[in-house]
Amino acid sequence: MKYMDEYRNATLARALARRIAQEAQAPRRYRLMEFCGGHTHAISRNGITELLPDNVDMIHGPGCPVCVLPVGRIDNAIELATRQPLTLCTYADTLRVPASRRTSLMQAKARGADIRMVYSVTDALRLAQENPARETVFFAIGFETTAPSTALAIRTAERLRLANFSVFCNHVLTPAAMAEILGAPQSCGADGGGIDGVVGPGHVSCIIGSKPYEAVAEQYRRPLVIAGFEPLDLMQTVLMLLRQINQNRHQVENEYTRAVTREGNARAQSLMAEVFELRDFFEWRGLGEIAHSAYRVRPRYGRFDAERRFGIAYRPAPDNKACKCGAILRGAKQPRECKVFGTACTPESPLGACMVSSEGACAAHYSYGRFRQMKMDRLSA
Amino acid sequence: MSAIRPGYARPLDLRNGCVDMSHGAGGRAMAQLIEELFVQAFDNEWLRQMNDQARFAVLSGRMVMSTDSHVVSPLFFPGGDIGSLSVHGTINDVVMSGARPLYLAAGFVLEEGFPLADLKRIVTSMAGAAQEAGVAVITGDTKVVERGKGDGVFITTTGVGMVPPGVDISGDRARPGDRVLVSGTLGDHGVAIMSFRENLTFATSIRSDSAALHGLVAAMLQAVPGIRCLRDPTRGGLATTLNEFAQQSGAGIRIAEAAIPVQAEVRAACELLGLDPLYVANEGKLVAVCAPQDAERLLAAMRAHPLGRDAAEIGEVIADAQQFVQMQTAFGGTRIVDWLAGEQLPRIC
Numbered sequence: 001m002k003y004m005d006e007y008r009n010a011t012l013a014r015a016l017a018r019r020i021a022q023e024a025q026a027p028r029r030y031r032l033m034e035f036c037g038g039h040t041h042a043i044s045r046n047g048i049t050e051l052l053p054d055n056v057d058m059i060h061g062p063g064c065p066v067c068v069l070p071v072g073r074i075d076n077a078i079e080l081a082t083r084q085p086l087t088l089c090t091y092a093d094t095l096r097v098p099a100s101r102r103t104s105l106m107q108a109k110a111r112g113a114d115i116r117m118v119y120s121v122t123d124a125l126r127l128a129q130e131n132p133a134r135e136t137v138f139f140a141i142g143f144e145t146t147a148p149s150t151a152l153a154i155r156t157a158e159r160l161r162l163a164n165f166s167v168f169c170n171h172v173l174t175p176a177a178m179a180e181i182l183g184a185p186q187s188c189g190a191d192g193g194g195i196d197g198v199v200g201p202g203h204v205s206c207i208i209g210s211k212p213y214e215a216v217a218e219q220y221r222r223p224l225v226i227a228g229f230e231p232l233d234l235m236q237t238v239l240m241l242l243r244q245i246n247q248n249r250h251q252v253e254n255e256y257t258r259a260v261t262r263e264g265n266a267r268a269q270s271l272m273a274e275v276f277e278l279r280d281f282f283e284w285r286g287l288g289e290i291a292h293s294a295y296r297v298r299p300r301y302g303r304f305d306a307e308r309r310f311g312i313a314y315r316p317a318p319d320n321k322a323c324k325c326g327a328i329l330r331g332a333k334q335p336r337e338c339k340v341f342g343t344a345c346t347p348e349s350p351l352g353a354c355m356v357s358s359e360g361a362c363a364a365h366y367s368y369g370r371f372r373q374m375k376m377d378r379l380s381a
Numbered sequence: 382m383s384a385i386r387p388g389y390a391r392p393l394d395l396r397n398g399c400v401d402m403s404h405g406a407g408g409r410a411m412a413q414l415i416e417e418l419f420v421q422a423f424d425n426e427w428l429r430q431m432n433d434q435a436r437f438a439v440l441s442g443r444m445v446m447s448t449d450s451h452v453v454s455p456l457f458f459p460g461g462d463i464g465s466l467s468v469h470g471t472i473n474d475v476v477m478s479g480a481r482p483l484y485l486a487a488g489f490v491l492e493e494g495f496p497l498a499d500l501k502r503i504v505t506s507m508a509g510a511a512q513e514a515g516v517a518v519i520t521g522d523t524k525v526v527e528r529g530k531g532d533g534v535f536i537t538t539t540g541v542g543m544v545p546p547g548v549d550i551s552g553d554r555a556r557p558g559d560r561v562l563v564s565g566t567l568g569d570h571g572v573a574i575m576s577f578r579e580n581l582t583f584a585t586s587i588r589s590d591s592a593a594l595h596g597l598v599a600a601m602l603q604a605v606p607g608i609r610c611l612r613d614p615t616r617g618g619l620a621t622t623l624n625e626f627a628q629q630s631g632a633g634i635r636i637a638e639a640a641i642p643v644q645a646e647v648r649a650a651c652e653l654l655g656l657d658p659l660y661v662a663n664e665g666k667l668v669a670v671c672a673p674q675d676a677e678r679l680l681a682a683m684r685a686h687p688l689g690r691d692a693a694e695i696g697e698v699i700a701d702a703q704q705f706v707q708m709q710t711a712f713g714g715t716r717i718v719d720w721l722a723g724e725q726l727p728r729i730c
Binding site (some may be wrong): 004008010014015017044045046047049050051196231366367368 | 586647648649652657713714715716717
């Protein structure tokens, strides 16, 4: 595979770090939120925060699909898999998300429910084809990145006249959540500084383009730069955001031009529009109900909609009381400010969803960032 | 009139036959499987005695013993199979103490319906691996479980060996200032297995590194008898082994990402699958810790051996009460390399 090292060049990184340091004007603080979990992971894995000046803070946003999935939806999936004779297919990280009453899909699987880990919806489709007598349900999660493949699977199932395949659709939409976070008064740090700029999603934007963010940037007067997932992409994005902030601009800029256009992928968009429609409301874990922030399957494809097929009724379930997932997903609190972080809540036994996926704000901080925190603790001690 | 031939049994159908419940029932069928397959393949003086145990003479000194169960899926993969893997795995666990491996015991759990041809392939591969390592499989056991209650074949091997006088290798002996070395490229086995799995088929030339490391360890001990720690980074990969050393020794470890050898194809596959090569399993590699003054000599001895050709020094032991393994990233930052937390990886060893 080519172009792996080109975007990880340490010499270029040092040069960029110098330019960022020049741009970051003390004493002002720059609070940047990377919306996407993939960016959180890349920042942690490459140790990027260490290359940034002390007055530039990276705040981990809610862009991790398993983190924002509310407990009630996991409860729905568990109930479906244990009460009905069917095969439930899901992505690996979903298995470990804590649900109500200390259960999880993994626990349900251990107790005999037929729950399979798949790498893509096509695996679920194949299972349905190979076992025509058995109901197969795909537990679909993710942002606009994974939604087109789910839509395609539903269309394929229709073409193949599969009578035993359906989708429990939990696809959520990025711009709505971003507007919610930038608009909410809670999205402020202890210093009341708020979020100064947004590192925009890369993969989501490949699908939807950069255009949908323009209204958000304009309304909330915050700059947004769409970024690639390599460390140099992120450094360059930070520089672009700092320049906009210093110049009092709030535009949508695109650092990830090698993959993202303003219009996005028209075929994927029309596929999603054909198969899905907007829900009036959808609950996001930690963020509450957000209007027009998720997809459901259109009535025309109703027989592939597990919610209709099995009469799934959504019941909201409260998060663990000790969890500060909501404040952390909004950037109002750091993982370390949560009482159970690293004590009762660890990647081995997560209480909150942010600790489940390696892209979750807390898990990333636990696995990669707490070293830096401890170094700082020791210096200040 | 038929001429009765006492004790005659039709030979095992090793081409089209399959394991049935009688092969584990203790009767003639089981005796036949053992004689025609296992004893034939592993042939040695101890097995030939056909006792339920093997009797062997021991020299005075320190013995080591280790056991390992193998449940890999798929059973056959690029660069090896469950047979050779079950021999290499246990030999490596024995030799990581500095010991010379001597004997192996093998326990088989076979699933009803398993093709005898595949079993023969596996047993032949085991025998070859054992012979290559100069180790005899001297006792064993076979059980058959009903169809659906196993996954083809599970193999448990137990090995014993002797530690030469003066050698003292243990995970708790790393001291600040010591150097950390690896014997070659990391992640080959795990990626080979995953790329071959049914639902992850993408074209790749990556082969498992499955190998017995007794020769490499012997060469290393000859160069530096005072090696402090040795371990083969199997499940959980290099990251897990380093965290174990740090915890056992009560010290920290600092490594440099740029110094860690990883094949380009393995790196690419890991990118694609979202894996970190530091956490991917190896079956023919080792991690060594030695005193700083011995590092150069040890590295040269490793590189002179075919299984240590790509050996590299990757970091050092440091004083750290937190016992963190930290890494200077190739990009220029620092991060910790933490214990693996419940990753959803397929069974690979």
